[in-house]
Amino acid sequence: MDGGIASLPLLHVDGLSVDFVTREATVHAVSDATFNLKPGEVLCLLGESGSGKSVTLRALMRLLPEKRARIAGKVTLGGRDVLALQGNALRSFRGGTVAMIFQEPMTALDPVYTIGQHLMEAIRRHKGGSRAEARKRAIELLDLVKIPSPERRIDAYPHELSGGLRQRAMIALALSCGPQLLLADEPTTALDATVQIQVLVLLRRLQKELGMSTIFVTHDLGVAAEIADRVAVMYAGRIIEEGPVDDVLRAPLHPYTAGLLASTVHDQSPDQDIAAIPGSPPDLRRLPPGCSFAPRCAKALPACNDGFPHPTYPVADRMVRCWRALPL
Amino acid sequence: MFGYIIRRILFALPIAIGVSIVCFSLVYLAPGDPLQTVLPPDATAETIAIVKHEYGFDRPVPVQYAIWLWHVVQGDFGRSIASRRPVTLEVFGSLANTAMLALFAVPVAFATGFAMGAIAGCYPGRILDRIVTGAAVIGVSLPNYWLGLVLVIVFAVEYMVLPASGMGKSGSAAFSLWRWSDAQFLVLPVVTLTMIPIGIIARTTRAAVAEVRSQEFVTTLRAMGLGEGAVIRHVLKNASPQVLAVMGLQFGYLMGGSILVETVFTWPGSGFLLNKAIINRDIPVLQGTILALSLVFVATNLVVDLLQATLDPRIRRA
Ligand SMILES: Nc1ncnc2c1ncn2[C@@H]1O[C@H](COP(=O)(O)OP(=O)(O)OP(=O)(O)O)[C@@H](O)[C@H]1O
Ligand SMILES: [Mg+2]
Numbered sequence: 001m002d003g004g005i006a007s008l009p010l011l012h013v014d015g016l017s018v019d020f021v022t023r024e025a026t027v028h029a030v031s032d033a034t035f036n037l038k039p040g041e042v043l044c045l046l047g048e049s050g051s052g053k054s055v056t057l058r059a060l061m062r063l064l065p066e067k068r069a070r071i072a073g074k075v076t077l078g079g080r081d082v083l084a085l086q087g088n089a090l091r092s093f094r095g096g097t098v099a100m101i102f103q104e105p106m107t108a109l110d111p112v113y114t115i116g117q118h119l120m121e122a123i124r125r126h127k128g129g130s131r132a133e134a135r136k137r138a139i140e141l142l143d144l145v146k147i148p149s150p151e152r153r154i155d156a157y158p159h160e161l162s163g164g165l166r167q168r169a170m171i172a173l174a175l176s177c178g179p180q181l182l183l184a185d186e187p188t189t190a191l192d193a194t195v196q197i198q199v200l201v202l203l204r205r206l207q208k209e210l211g212m213s214t215i216f217v218t219h220d221l222g223v224a225a226e227i228a229d230r231v232a233v234m235y236a237g238r239i240i241e242e243g244p245v246d247d248v249l250r251a252p253l254h255p256y257t258a259g260l261l262a263s264t265v266h267d268q269s270p271d272q273d274i275a276a277i278p279g280s281p282p283d284l285r286r287l288p289p290g291c292s293f294a295p296r297c298a299k300a301l302p303a304c305n306d307g308f309p310h311p312t313y314p315v316a317d318r319m320v321r322c323w324r325a326l327p328l
Numbered sequence: 329m330f331g332y333i334i335r336r337i338l339f340a341l342p343i344a345i346g347v348s349i350v351c352f353s354l355v356y357l358a359p360g361d362p363l364q365t366v367l368p369p370d371a372t373a374e375t376i377a378i379v380k381h382e383y384g385f386d387r388p389v390p391v392q393y394a395i396w397l398w399h400v401v402q403g404d405f406g407r408s409i410a411s412r413r414p415v416t417l418e419v420f421g422s423l424a425n426t427a428m429l430a431l432f433a434v435p436v437a438f439a440t441g442f443a444m445g446a447i448a449g450c451y452p453g454r455i456l457d458r459i460v461t462g463a464a465v466i467g468v469s470l471p472n473y474w475l476g477l478v479l480v481i482v483f484a485v486e487y488m489v490l491p492a493s494g495m496g497k498s499g500s501a502a503f504s505l506w507r508w509s510d511a512q513f514l515v516l517p518v519v520t521l522t523m524i525p526i527g528i529i530a531r532t533t534r535a536a537v538a539e540v541r542s543q544e545f546v547t548t549l550r551a552m553g554l555g556e557g558a559v560i561r562h563v564l565k566n567a568s569p570q571v572l573a574v575m576g577l578q579f580g581y582l583m584g585g586s587i588l589v590e591t592v593f594t595w596p597g598s599g600f601l602l603n604k605a606i607i608n609r610d611i612p613v614l615q616g617t618i619l620a621l622s623l624v625f626v627a628t629n630l631v632v633d634l635l636q637a638t639l640d641p642r643i644r645r646a
Contacts, residue, residue: 058547061551093553094551095553102544108548110562111641112639173548
């Protein structure tokens with residue numbers, strides 16, 4: 001890269017927080033998340049179930065319920081203030097600038113509309129044009145995501161397709177209006193192992209070809225290693241470590257990241273114990289005052305319970321939030 | 329889809345036959361001797377035997393059924409015991425009168441109920457939802473004969489703007505919808521009849537819409553950049569099979585005629601006829617009316633099934 005315009009961030013997330021407010025309690029689903037994404041870059045969001053990965057993605061697309069979700073911070077995409085978008089500008093932004101792929105393609109598509117109707121509605125919403133043009137474009141898209149005999153499949157209902165094809169259709173829908181940023185929320189978790197790999201390979205190829213920035217949520221460190229340029233690790237609603245994928249996975253700075261790596265079965269001899277992280281994540285309604293990982297952390301100091309650590313940058317391009325960042 | 333239609337029709341046939349058996353059995357299910365009303369109290373054993381033979385009661389029951397069915401298929405339900413007129417005339421005359429009420433009550437009730445429920449379901453918990461839900465509960469729980477009486481007292485007795493009962497001086501045969509002097513007789517019964525279906529359809533629609541709106545694909549639609557109107561269209565299409573099922577039932581009830589409402593308004597419809605037939609123990613009329621109404625139900629169900637299948641492709645495979 002020549003360090004010119006291309007390396008300016010496309011997406012700029014600064015201090016993003018999401019609280020769900022109900023009468024009984026406030027759930028701090030995401031707290032103070034900060035990260036950047038350059039054009040064409042793939043960021044993997046890692047973290048346990050409930051750590052706020054999906055909520056982060058939905059906040060970026062303004063898909064959270066307006067009344068109950070209190071969003072704070074700043075999100076800028078291509079110079080536009082995402083959190084200030086309203087009305088028609090917001091609707092054009094959704095699907096046109098940012099698109100999302102969901103985890104469960106069975107429930108994420110309208111069961112009483114055909115694949116083609118979904119695609120054509122999105123295309124005509126964003127690009128206009130006649131039905132015939134939209135249909136032609138829809139067939140091209142199905143072809144792009146390698147759905148066999150797209151002229152026939154375009155008239156299929158979601159339940160008539162296999163899981164893998166459904167997810168491909170979902171990808172086609174996300175790509176239909178040429179988004180700059182693709183958000184993929186565990187897009188392969190619901191699929192069979194072999195199909196997972198095919199869909200992953202497809203996504204990777206399309207991302208490269210179309211040069212989309214991508215945020216990819218996954219539980220699978222192997223997947224992250226495969227497709228990511230950078231990873232961000234979330235714990236209890238906070239990004240606790242962020243950096244280039246190779247560096248983070250090879251030499252984690254945060255004890256939680258280290259624990260995650262150790263608890264995956266990769267490269268371990270069978271007689272070695274799988275080191276799981278003891279304990280469970282905190283209640284998001286009552287976060288501890290200090291580092292939320294401290295109660296489970298083998299390396300915790302008394303100081304860890306005093307306040308949440310600020311981001312530090314022990315190495316260029318790497319961020320960690322830990323009072324005792326692991327020595328490199 | 330074509331195969332589905334054929335299958336649904338084939339399913340409807342045994343149901344229709346079952347219904348006809350039940351209707352036929354009414355003669356035997358009704359307490360007392362069916363001949364009791366026809367025969368004079370002092371009839372001799374000989375007379376009884378003759379009458380029995382005339383009505384075919386001396387033959388085996390399956391044969392009686394076959395003969396009865398053969399006549400019914402040809403449109404012959406026998407003669408009314410009370411009026412001696414052919415049952416077919418009585419039944420179709422009254423069914424036509426009830427259908428006239430339904431002709432107005434059905435579109436009014438379905439459109440109002442569906443619109444109310446859709447609005448409530450789209451804004452759950454808001455003021456509009458509370459108003460609609462409250463109104464629906466009132467509509468369902470008001471006894472409609474009471475409401476009919478209140479309407480009569482207010483509009484017919486107090487203000488004298490609408491007639492209280494009957495079909496007017498032209499009567500059942502010459503009644504014309506295009507003459508206000510006749511059509512005004514429809515207003516109060518139609519209003520009374522719509523209350524319960526409006527309430528039930530509003531509640532069903534609200535529940536169905538709220539349920540569909542919480543499904544994940546709605547998020548996908550928003551993520552596609554669709555506006556609220558387009559999202560609501562998807563939601564309503566998804567909710568409509570459930571609503572249609574309830575509408576079918578309500579259509580059946582409206583065609584069946586409400587005994588209470590038709591009695592309050594002395595409207596000579598099928599409810600009114602049933603009431604009369606029960607009081608007179610007029611078995612042929614009862615058989616004919618119930619069979620006709622049941623077939624209306626069966627046909628309605630068939631239509632609902634087919635409509636549901638056109639709206640929801642998943643049903644077609646079942
Ligand atoms: N609409 C909502 N109202 C209230 N709380 C919510 C809502 N959506 C999410 N949450 C809460 O926010 C927290 C984070 O949820 P999120 O779905 O982002 O987790 P996740 O990291 O995606 O987990 P998973 O890996 O299981 O998908 C959870 O505790 C969840 O209960
Ligand atoms: Mg999630």
